[in-house]
Amino acid sequence: MKTKGLCLIILLAALNSCTELKYSSHNQPLKKIELKIYNSYWFTKTDKLTHAIVGHVNLAINGKTNAERFTVRGYGDGIITDHDLKIDTNGLFNDTIEISFNYISPVPDQPIAKDSKTLLKAYLGSEMIDSTIYSGPLQYKK
Numbered sequence: 001m002k003t004k005g006l007c008l009i010i011l012l013a014a015l016n017s018c019t020e021l022k023y024s025s026h027n028q029p030l031k032k033i034e035l036k037i038y039n040s041y042w043f044t045k046t047d048k049l050t051h052a053i054v055g056h057v058n059l060a061i062n063g064k065t066n067a068e069r070f071t072v073r074g075y076g077d078g079i080i081t082d083h084d085l086k087i088d089t090n091g092l093f094n095d096t097i098e099i100s101f102n103y104i105s106p107v108p109d110q111p112i113a114k115d116s117k118t119l120l121k122a123y124l125g126s127e128m129i130d131s132t133i134y135s136g137p138l139q140y141k142k
Helices: 002-017
Strands: 035-048 053-065 069-074 081-084 092-104 112-124 127-140
Touching: 035 112, 035 127, 053 069, 053 112, 053 127, 069 092, 092 112
Parallel strands: none
Antiparallel strands: 035 053, 053 092, 069 081, 069 112, 112 127
């Protein structure tokens, strides 16, 4: 009986000594990443070579974010690269990025239709959000 009473006292003492940390980092709310795209404009351009053309897909984008870092993915030359966009002190960004390019040979008789997409990523502390945006139909003019 003494042993049961002693165990009960130890259990109650252990339960009463457990308290929640009031200043734990787990209790602090996470900041949500805000990303507003005001305008995104897709366009193509071509460089004419003697027996070929190089078709470029570009994205002009501007908006506002509270992120510390904002990237746009490019696929040029088969290498995937995340390009950092500059964010000013007010959280505004405005840039034009080459998303991809293609070497086209021989020069086609008709314009070439192209659909493109890219991945946007915004980072704030240890948080990250991403979104894919699509160009819709584009054409390389010969």
